[in-house]
Amino acid sequence: MDAFFASVELLRYPQLKGLPVVIGGGRRRDDDMFERLRAAFPEREWGPDTLDRIPVEFFPRLANYTGRGVATTATYAARQFGVGSAMGLMKAAKLCPQAILLPVDFDEVRRISRLFKSTIAEIAPVVEDRGVDEVYIDFTDVPGGQRENGRVLARLIQKSIFQATGLTCSIGVAPNKLIAKMASEFKKPNGISIVQPEDVQSLIWPLPCRKINGVGPKADAKLQSHGIHTIGELAARERAWLIEHFGKSYGAWLHEVSWGRDERPVVTESEPVSMSRETTFERDLHAVRDRGELGAIFTRLCEQVAADLQRKGYRGKTIGVKLRYDNFQIVTRDVTIEHFTDDATTIRRQAGLCLKRVDLSRRIRLLGVRVGKLVKPGTEDAAAPGYSESTPPKTPRDKATDEHTDLLFPELDS
């Protein structure tokens, strides 16, 4: 198989090029920005169509941010100050207060994302969706796909995406998905990188292990503790040694990827496994002292998940909750019921029972509701029978926390 990995660079304000910009923080602020512009320039029409003419001084600054958001991404100018993705915005504001803070405009991102993917699919129809701004493409059977080792087709895709969206796109071309993904990062933005099987030793082995898609901070730290810093050093280890130290599955996988081997096909269709909604509170909440607020948020999350299921046409039978305490410890509880549901009341009842099984004496930072084991209605017979809808047996821990949940969810015992 010959694979492309293409990722599009999403920044829609050309006048901010070269400036420190951080994207993140959650809420959309464009409306506020347009209000200020209308006040300053009442004679002009301001809106999403005039984004490229908005004066730089009207963009919100990171220094004014208060809240619990994190940076989704940052421009290179902002990165020079030490700001990076997944960093708390309050910390980022200390490092680079003058940076412009842009909200994530989810509607616009979704619109551009669809355009990006449909443009590619018209040229090369075997496309795997890897998130809003990334795809894998199998171009083995695309006419002309092999010209100049794929470079001609990659250029065509880049050009078409720019014409459709006005955005640049980085593409990696390689014999498999693993290498194509790494290659796409060689030249950013708007680059094309081609890696042949014989280039693995010269181009891939010098890279840090963290560049492998699937090696995260934990695995990287463990590799480093064994003196393994680069993919080449990883490849030098015996397969058996890796299995001994990283487990049968992960160790064997590390060995394969270090030699650039990856047999995964480009998967064009997939069904969701679960759907969830979660929220981090503005301040940590307590099940008893803040029960009104918490109960309302809990109900809203259940309603949102139910609405998501209904809108997308799925039902699920595993219902669960997720809590993050003030010390960042995460606990989850879930239960599998006998029938599939997309009903908010059922979800809330079962999620409420799950909540009864966690420690609610501690302050809570985040609350989430999840529905898993999804099916499309009409295919429900395929699933095996699960738990009955009765309350699971009580443990001493459960009994100790009952008094809190009963205050939060009195209707559960009615």
Added chain:
DNA sequence: TCTGGGGTCCTGCCGCTG
């Protein structure tokens, strides 16, 4: 004044069942 939201997949543990 650190640390979002929405996902997937894997692993270990435990209880049930034959």
Added chain:
DNA sequence: TCTGCAGCGGCAGGACCC
């Protein structure tokens, strides 16, 4: 009837990704 074992599914936690 009791025990040990293997297989399996559910559950909880964790790593990872965008």
